[in-house]
Amino acid sequence: MNEIISIKGLTKKYGEKIAVDNLDLIINKGEVFGLLGPNGAGKSTTILMILGLTEPTEGSVFVCGHNSTNEPLLVKGKVGYLPDQVGFYENRTGLENLMFTAALNGKSRKEAREKAISLLEQVGLSYAANQKAGTYSRGMKQRLGLADVLIKDPEVIILDEPTLGIDPKGVQELLDLIRTLSKEQGITVMLSSHQLHQVQQICDRVGLFVNGNLLAEGTVDSLASQLFGEEGHQIKLKATLLTPPIIDEIKLIDGVRRVELDCNELSIWSDKESSLQPILEIIMTKGCRISSISQEHVGLDEIYQRYFEGAGEK
Numbered sequence: 001m002n003e004i005i006s007i008k009g010l011t012k013k014y015g016e017k018i019a020v021d022n023l024d025l026i027i028n029k030g031e032v033f034g035l036l037g038p039n040g041a042g043k044s045t046t047i048l049m050i051l052g053l054t055e056p057t058e059g060s061v062f063v064c065g066h067n068s069t070n071e072p073l074l075v076k077g078k079v080g081y082l083p084d085q086v087g088f089y090e091n092r093t094g095l096e097n098l099m100f101t102a103a104l105n106g107k108s109r110k111e112a113r114e115k116a117i118s119l120l121e122q123v124g125l126s127y128a129a130n131q132k133a134g135t136y137s138r139g140m141k142q143r144l145g146l147a148d149v150l151i152k153d154p155e156v157i158i159l160d161e162p163t164l165g166i167d168p169k170g171v172q173e174l175l176d177l178i179r180t181l182s183k184e185q186g187i188t189v190m191l192s193s194h195q196l197h198q199v200q201q202i203c204d205r206v207g208l209f210v211n212g213n214l215l216a217e218g219t220v221d222s223l224a225s226q227l228f229g230e231e232g233h234q235i236k237l238k239a240t241l242l243t244p245p246i247i248d249e250i251k252l253i254d255g256v257r258r259v260e261l262d263c264n265e266l267s268i269w270s271d272k273e274s275s276l277q278p279i280l281e282i283i284m285t286k287g288c289r290i291s292s293i294s295q296e297h298v299g300l301d302e303i304y305q306r307y308f309e310g311a312g313e314k
């Protein structure tokens with residue numbers, strides 16, 4: 001089965017407040033999907049409905065073919081959930097904490113120990129295996145949390161703001177780890193974040209949530225073109241001998257939406273980053289001399305300014 005999470009018409013109302021509004025979304029096996037949105041957008045509420053921890057007002061969620069509302073225990077068996085605040089037994093070591101979770105999930109003591117040791121290595125915590133969890137930094141706790149989730153052999157992992165409060169180096173390591181897990185073990189990952197640049201690094205696809213609505217979903221590149229249309233990429237180029245026939249030829253290139261010539265400066269808007277190469281080929285074969293080129297990616301920064309600024313960072 002390719003569809004791992006299937007959401008249809010999902011709505012959650014708290015009184016008059018619509019936290020999630022008629023959401024349709026499909027997440028496929030092995031994908032890393034980012035739920036992106038400012039505070040209060042509806043990300044956590046969506047996650048809770050996927051996990052079967054809160055009931056939708058309308059609509060449905062299926063995870064690995066199980067209905068989250070009617071079969072929450074079956075869903076729980078498939079999904080590992082890492083909340084934004086992970087709780088451990090602070091007086092037990094990292095290893096003991098993991099072995100405890102493994103035992104709760106039916107593993108024998110020997111199996112639990114082997115698996116816990118292997119996971120501690122995988123998440124880069126072997127050195128702290130015998131250190132009390134209460135002494136772990138936030139980044140270490142998040143990594144231990146990931147190991148704790150993986151010990152249940154989940155098909156899907158859902159991470160709520162996994163990088164919150166971690167220093168930049170720790171963030172990078174955690175993101176790399178999540179990406180590796182997904183790509184090497186085929187685990188489907190959904191993570192929520194309001195950190196645009198982090199999500200861009202590891203997600204195959206992103207859904208942009210604002211006020212309970214999914215404004216756009218796709219790759220970060222396609223988000224930019226969905227939200228900004230023809231202004232996804234802007235190429236500016238200064239060259240000699242630019243003529244109307246050259247401009248007509250450039251307009252035919254795949255992805256190119258608009259071309260303007262002002263004196264010897266050409267502005268080209270394209271929804272594809274790859275348009276640059278054929279543009280250069282045309283200009284150079286016509287004998288034009290290029291004096292400057294710049295390509296601006298109208299994307300994350302614009303999206304951030306438009307949808308996130310003023311929404312309040314945590």
Ligand SMILES: Nc1ncnc2c1ncn2[C@@H]1O[C@H](COP(=O)(O)OP(=O)(O)OP(=O)(O)O)[C@@H](O)[C@H]1O
Pocket residue numbers: 014017018019037038039040041042043044045046194
């Ligand atoms: N139990 C609740 N009762 C009433 N309103 C709620 C409840 N839970 C969430 N809300 C409201 O629903 C909206 C969506 O909240 P949610 O926590 O899903 O957003 P979020 O995108 O996860 O935000 P954050 O990034 O701050 O965690 C918010 O306006 C919030 O105040």
